[in-house]
Amino acid sequence: MICLKETTEEKLKVLNRVGKLDQDSFDFVTDVDTYFESNFYSNDNEMLLIHLSVAINRMINSENVDRMPDELWQQIINKPEYKVAESTWNDLKSKAPVEFTESETQYILLHILNILRRNQND
Template sequence: MEETTEKKLNLLKEMGKLDSDSFEFLVDVDDYFETNYYSNDNEMLLIHLSVAIGRVLDNELVDRMPDEMWKQISGKPEYKIAISVWNDLKFKAPVKFNEDETQYILLHVLNILRRNQND
């Protein structure tokens, strides 16, 4: 995990925005991408997940993703891989994410996959 990302997540933990289970989940997600996709720049996904966990715990909802945007995301060649990656990770999550939240998570996963494919 990049040092700046770790500092941000530790700050969220210190502020009570992340509990230990949530923090460990984020570390597991980061480790997964470092190990399987050689990606150590996962900050956008990790920050989104931390905020999403907070929303679920506070019974708040994320705005629905526009249909056109979702069509573009789900039409990418790496989309099926992104689904597979998320299916590997979501069972470790300390909360259950709804469909709207999952779409944004998949967007971040897809971005990591596409970025690392171009490196």
């Protein structure tokens, strides 16, 4: 069952149609969305899902994302929710169709942290 918001689902389907997101990757991104809906009651995961889609494409094409500034990374790892974000990503990444670089992982963790913090404030 796909739980994606309609607009997010349409964006991902477009990426799938134009060959930027293969079926395994689409399934993974959909599973990530379902995971956040089930475990964190989050239904606004678009930034993470789109980032994952683009990151998968970068990994397949051996492209790099710009390195995250050290001061931003320090802020992220010092947030109280960081350990939950890291644990969450460790649960999910084994199902990913690619292996992500450290730089991609940092941005993914930033998006996960944002979801956790936003839902904590709801």
